[in-house]
Amino acid sequence: MKPILNIQDVSKSFGKEQILSHIDLTLEQNTVLSLVGSSGSGKTTLLKIIAGLETQDSGTIYLHGEEVSNMKPQHRNSIYLYQEALLFPHLNVFENIAFGLRLRKTPEALLKQKVTEMVSFLGMETHATKMSHQLSGGQRQRVSFGRAMIIEPSLLLLDEPFGALDSVTREKMQVLFKDLAKQMQISAVFVTHDLKEAIVMGDSIGKITKGELTQFSDLKSFYNDKDSGIKKEVEFWKQFN
Numbered sequence: 085m086k087p088i089l090n091i092q093d094v095s096k097s098f099g100k101e102q103i104l105s106h107i108d109l110t111l112e113q114n115t116v117l118s119l120v121g122s123s124g125s126g127k128t129t130l131l132k133i134i135a136g137l138e139t140q141d142s143g144t145i146y147l148h149g150e151e152v153s154n155m156k157p158q159h160r161n162s163i164y165l166y167q168e169a170l171l172f173p174h175l176n177v178f179e180n181i182a183f184g185l186r187l188r189k190t191p192e193a194l195l196k197q198k199v200t201e202m203v204s205f206l207g208m209e210t211h212a213t214k215m216s217h218q219l220s221g222g223q224r225q226r227v228s229f230g231r232a233m234i235i236e237p238s239l240l241l242l243d244e245p246f247g248a249l250d251s252v253t254r255e256k257m258q259v260l261f262k263d264l265a266k267q268m269q270i271s272a273v274f275v276t277h278d279l280k281e282a283i284v285m286g287d288s289i290g291k292i293t294k295g296e297l298t299q300f301s302d303l304k305s306f307y308n309d310k311d312s313g314i315k316k317e318v319e320f321w322k323q324f325n
């Protein structure tokens with residue numbers, strides 16, 4: 085099976101500041117790659133380049149084996165989702181989730197069935213007619229997930245999607261996302277500052293340091309990397325045992 089995403093030798097500077105330097109990255113189908121790195125290391129820039137929202141200076145990007153390096157975002161079949169879940173204020177929950185299907189002119193009966201299933205999967209049955217301003221932050225985030233996932237994008241690009249949520253809601257969302265991704269066979273790049281979240285969410289992990297990306301093909305090798313910070317974190321929590 086071809087990797088869903090393959091990045092070769094991508095570099096990017098803003099003015100004199102080199103942000104990304106010769107980045108190579110591979111994401112296998114139906115897997116999630118967690119992307120970590122300190123603030124300002126270039127995680128968002130890399131996601132935006134993959135989505136086509138930012139242009140690389142050099143290098144090549146393939147989605148499903150097809151070169152998309154210069155393709156417009158709307159033709160890449162990828163969705164970029166960031167922290168502040170933006171919903172259409174004039175549409176209720178049901179219609180927000182239905183939006184992408186309406187754009188694609190999905191027949192009404194099928195649309196109703198799909199949206200109803202998604203609303204129920206998200207646990208939003210009792211909120212389906214609420215408008216965005218009547219929802220909590222976590223509920224809004226769930227709806228924005230549903231809206232993104234219902235069109236079955238081949239690649240989801242998630243930029244700190246749970247950053248604004250409290251820890252309990254955050255853990256619920258992690259489980260929900262993993263279930264949805266598995267069920268809908270979605271591949272994703274998941275940016276997070278939180279090492280624990282990176283390990284929970286990722287099948288593999290990428291770390292950007294000084295513009296360079298190191299890809300750990302499994303969690304064990306990430307744990308064993310002395311610069312990952314994981315061992316330090318584990319030591320910290322051990323002292324309370």
Ligand SMILES: Nc1ncnc2c1ncn2[C@@H]1O[C@H](COP(=O)(O)OP(=O)(O)OP(=O)(O)O)[C@@H](O)[C@H]1O
Binds near residue numbers: 121123126129
């Ligand atoms: N449009 C832009 N013009 C100039 N500099 C930019 C632009 N976008 C990003 N940068 C710079 O590129 C660097 C990387 O930014 P980016 O947002 O990719 O980092 P990040 O790893 O996502 O950070 P954080 O974890 O804080 O969100 C930063 O130094 C930022 O100031």
